Amino acid sequence: MTIAPREYDFEAARLRLEAKPKTAGPKLVSLDDAVARVKDGDHLALGGCLFSRTPLALVWALLRRRPRGLTLSRNLICYEAEWGMVAGAVNKVVTSWMGIGLPWGLSRIQREFVESGRVAFEEWSHLGLGLRYRAAAMGVPFLPSLTMLGSDLMEVGGSKTVECPYTGRTLHAVPALFPDVALLHVQKADPLGNCQIDGYPHMDGDIARAASTVLVTAERIVSEDEIRLHPDRTIIPGFLVDALAHAPYGSYPHECYGVYDAEPEHFTVYVNGIRERGAAAVADYLERYVHAPRSHADYLALFGEARLSDAAARARMLTT
Amino acid sequence: MSVTANELLAVMGARELRNDTTVFTGVGAPMMASVLAQRTHAPRLTMMVEGGVIGPTWKPGELPISTNEMRAAYRAQMLPPITDAFLLAQRGFFDVGFIGGAQIDRHGNLNTSAIGGYARPKVRLPGSGGANDIISLCREVIILTVHEKRRFTERVDFITSPGYLDGGDSRRRHGLLFGGVSRVVTTLGVFGFEPTSRRMQLLALHAGATVEQVRENTGFEVLVSPQLTTTKPPTDEELSILRMLDPKRQFIG
Numbered sequence: 001m002t003i004a005p006r007e008y009d010f011e012a013a014r015l016r017l018e019a020k021p022k023t024a025g026p027k028l029v030s031l032d033d034a035v036a037r038v039k040d041g042d043h044l045a046l047g048g049c050l051f052s053r054t055p056l057a058l059v060w061a062l063l064r065r066r067p068r069g070l071t072l073s074r075n076l077i078c079y080e081a082e083w084g085m086v087a088g089a090v091n092k093v094v095t096s097w098m099g100i101g102l103p104w105g106l107s108r109i110q111r112e113f114v115e116s117g118r119v120a121f122e123e124w125s126h127l128g129l130g131l132r133y134r135a136a137a138m139g140v141p142f143l144p145s146l147t148m149l150g151s152d153l154m155e156v157g158g159s160k161t162v163e164c165p166y167t168g169r170t171l172h173a174v175p176a177l178f179p180d181v182a183l184l185h186v187q188k189a190d191p192l193g194n195c196q197i198d199g200y201p202h203m204d205g206d207i208a209r210a211a212s213t214v215l216v217t218a219e220r221i222v223s224e225d226e227i228r229l230h231p232d233r234t235i236i237p238g239f240l241v242d243a244l245a246h247a248p249y250g251s252y253p254h255e256c257y258g259v260y261d262a263e264p265e266h267f268t269v270y271v272n273g274i275r276e277r278g279a280a281a282v283a284d285y286l287e288r289y290v291h292a293p294r295s296h297a298d299y300l301a302l303f304g305e306a307r308l309s310d311a312a313a314r315a316r317m318l319t320t
Numbered sequence: 321m322s323v324t325a326n327e328l329l330a331v332m333g334a335r336e337l338r339n340d341t342t343v344f345t346g347v348g349a350p351m352m353a354s355v356l357a358q359r360t361h362a363p364r365l366t367m368m369v370e371g372g373v374i375g376p377t378w379k380p381g382e383l384p385i386s387t388n389e390m391r392a393a394y395r396a397q398m399l400p401p402i403t404d405a406f407l408l409a410q411r412g413f414f415d416v417g418f419i420g421g422a423q424i425d426r427h428g429n430l431n432t433s434a435i436g437g438y439a440r441p442k443v444r445l446p447g448s449g450g451a452n453d454i455i456s457l458c459r460e461v462i463i464l465t466v467h468e469k470r471r472f473t474e475r476v477d478f479i480t481s482p483g484y485l486d487g488g489d490s491r492r493r494h495g496l497l498f499g500g501v502s503r504v505v506t507t508l509g510v511f512g513f514e515p516t517s518r519r520m521q522l523l524a525l526h527a528g529a530t531v532e533q534v535r536e537n538t539g540f541e542v543l544v545s546p547q548l549t550t551t552k553p554p555t556d557e558e559l560s561i562l563r564m565l566d567p568k569r570q571f572i573g
Binding site: 049050051052075076095096097098099101102103106107110111114115116117121123124125126127128130131133134145146147148149150151152153155156161169170171172199200201202203205206255257258261262264315318319 | 373387399491495
């Protein structure tokens, strides 16, 4: 059994939220100030899915602080988990799937760190993890579901079943997951933290409601009026948000729907490095891309203006 | 035309789909099968993709690598949050679910988690993703896989996605009241499950394949249907649609 009572303790999670200021005031801070709210040992839930709308600028800023003992959870987790493992920042991953995608094969870093027992890997089904965030977003300790029943995944997290009080049927009591911190990247937000997402909503809305602390980066900071013009498109209201940072290309080289496409060739170079030199290639990558640049803008400059604008052109072509 | 393994799987998978139904599909061969069905006998088939996509119209030459990138959402009818997408399946809206290759046993249980023990595996695999949900929640599931002995194993090391568990009614006894694996489509033939024991049973061979070949490439005893048939080879029309969709042969091989 690997889930901790703290993850589904809905009363404690509720009290943490009640004790927190929920202001309609300004949320805008620097990227550094945003991630300074993460403490060693925290459980971080990441928004987006795989290489889409990954909060990479937040992960980037966080790893520069050399954190320790973190748990990362994400529905499908991409190579940001490899970064966390190799950096020694992460000792547990909670997800339904880890890798980049079919063309890149198995994650050699996942194999190395999980097979040797250095990092705990807690696997849920995709919906199973989604319902964990949803239960927390609803403020309840579990949600009944038909998924995962009969599979060995039930043992991995220590899932329990519940007998339906009405029909007598057996259901999976999917335990809530209240993360300490949510890391999210969105297309636009106003300075008060009201967030609007284009394209895939993924699980961001639930994660923002489930976590005790919510950190957001946005491609664009827009006026309050622009949000009020289309309030139906707001997925996360400002009073849920603790800190907001402006981060253009904040998911790059992952994709941000409608804004820029992912860079599969960059993934291939990264994976080829691992094939040749294992974890040392990731350590070098982190040195070059995460620690060496003086700012996130300097990090983007490593890719170059031409590539950034080409990725933006491809995104326009794919969403119009 | 000579046929690749993925083309064969896509064609045979497509033929299992019916018009006026819904399919929960993934990237790779399942995606090719679903689009091929839409473009041949099933124009009123609705596709749903794991990242939260309903009714996409994928662009030839720009097929998605992942289930949640912009290419997967191209000209979709709806992009629901992922949890809500899967809950449509739990409600019972999906007739068929497609799952790709994995380690599989005689009762259709799949392992995509770990070879060897879970805690200290010999080979750590990527994990369930949505496969467990699709096999637990869709009305029926079709598995598409290359037929290799190392995949078709006596007993999977870990049940990531439940087929018929220990056979008989064990799926239902565990609370899985709906669904089950209806077909396993491989590069050698098409398999179903004997209704009482729920053991895998060869229903049809692809042209050129033999029962001996199936036995040699399967790690458990395969039942053979008394009405064993042979599938019709992929037609030029089917193959040219697949090649038009994937001109760089990224997915069809």
